[in-house]
Amino acid sequence: MSRWPEVFQTGLKDNKKRKKWIYAGVGLLVILGLISSVAFQAVDVDTYTVQRTDVVATVWETGKVVSDSTEDIYSEIQGRVKAVYVDTGDSVEKGKLLAVIDVGELDTQIARLEGELKSVEGQEQTALSQVDSNQIKQQELAVEQARVALGLAKANYERIKELYAQGAATRVELDQSEADLATRQKAVSQAEAALASLKKQNKSSQLQYEGQRESLQAELRHLQGQKAKSRVTADRDGIVFTRKVKEGDIVSPGSLLFTVGSREKTKIEVYVNNKDMMRVNTGDEVKVIFRVPGEDVEVKGVIDRIAPAAEEIISSLGIPEDKIKVTVNLKEKPAGIRVIPGATVDVVVTTQKATDVPAVPKEALFSDKGEDYVWVNRQGKAAIVKVQTGVEGDDLVEIKSGLKEGDRVLLNPHLPELKEGIRIK
Known part of the structure; x- marks a missing residue:
């Protein structure tokens, strides 16, 4: 019998082995290519260039317009209110009869x-x-x-x-x-x-x-x-801000009957959280915002008085808070607006300020074990830098050490692709 079929069969087996090695080599090259592609691909990031600026920390509180000249009128006798002649909002002149108490x-x-x-x-x-x-x-x-x-x-x-x-x-x-x-x-x-x-x-x-x-x-x-x-009269010209009694009420000495004040002379009263008042002083300037339909009118005010002690104020959520009463005088009248006692306004109080300092946006910072860090672009590669922060403003944070003017910090420090030395763009 001839041997060529046996030789032929052996050749076929060798070809199959070669193909397996070829396929394995091609697969390895593909994997290495993918790894190389990932290794040399740059991560797309947003950056902010460190620059010197002012960092301002503020708090926003709701204040109320009050008369700068008010008088509470109390009953001086015991009796039943026989008649009331004025209501809240009425204009009165000095000596006007407000109410009569039956005697x-x-x-x-x-x-x-x-x-x-x-x-x-x-x-x-x-x-x-x-x-x-x-x-x-x-x-x-x-x-x-x-x-x-x-x-x-x-x-x-x-x-x-x-x-x-x-x-x-x-x-x-x-x-x-x-x-x-x-x-x-x-x-x-x-x-x-x-x-x-x-x-x-x-x-x-x-x-x-x-x-x-x-x-x-x-x-x-x-x-x-x-x-x-028994004849209760106004001691000054003004507006009746509050009326606390009605006909038929029983009053005693010391019962509050009316509050009368001036509409022309007004001030702002606002309660600010105790911890936010540590660096605030009388004479500091504030912003007062009158919210009217279609626009917000902003004027300057100055802190005239800070109460010596905090009061417990119940928040809108029912939480008791220690707040300090602050009195603000307007430095200017809002254009086109009547300032009416009882109206609410927004008061923006500057609690801290650092002038002409290096600063970065808040979102650039991240913390680890109580320390603050930022990602920095170092010649196209990501690097972690430890920083010391100062005043934390509304948008920016003062950087006391770790960065210098011109450094570029990453604004998205929590990207999962970020790691030391990775290329960024």
Whole structure:
């Protein structure tokens, strides 16, 4: 039998082996090509060139326009509101009657006191008439006569005493003149005592009734003053901002009835979170934004006052927050807008500011284990750089170290393809 079929079969087997090796080599080349393609392909990124600028941190809060000159009007008496003559928004002039509080009981008390006062005055006249002024005058005359007689008795005694010393008068005459002097002295004392008694009786009656009269008059003046307070009036020209009472309400001393203020002089009151006020001072400038249909009108304001202590304010979400009341004066009037007390505005307060510093957008930063980093384009390749940040503004963050002006940072640091040394474009 010929051997060529056997040789032929062996050749076929060798060809099959060669084809397998060829296919394997081609596959390997394809894989290596793909790997090479991926290795040399650049990742498409967005970059930001570091430059020096101002970094400003602000907070936005809702404020309210309030009158710069307001007055709360309180009730000074107890009673029922009989009538109310104004409502919120009404213009009033100084002295205008705002409300009347019923004081019917006061009228009764005033009438009673007036009656008692008249009674006391009548009793006083009756009592004083019992000690007639003529009696006092007659007694004063008696005192004067007794004193004249006493003077004569003294002169007679001295004359007889001298004569007795010269032997021209007897002892009996001297004793008689001395006895007459003693009698006249006693008469003067009795007359003066009687006069003092009359005057004392008159004065005592006067003081007694005068005290009663003054006491009643003082109480009467107090009640009349209370009655006058039942008529509640405006102490200034202005607008009624709030009306807290209505007809029929029971009020007591200290009850708030109305708030009246000026519409012309206004200010802004806004509550700012306590932690945001650490570097804010009076005199700092703020932005005040009036939101009107179709546009926002922005004007400048200046912080006039910062409350010394925080207040607990309940947020719109029902969360208690410690906030500080800030008062802002407008530096200019918004064009074409009436500033009405009660209107709400947006207040933009600058809490921190770094001037002319290197800065990058917030989205360029990422953190790892409490440290801040950025991706930087280093000659077309990605590199991670550790940075130290400063003031964090609304859009930018101050870079204190790690970058310099002109460096290009990546704005999409969380791309999954990014790794050290990879080509970027």
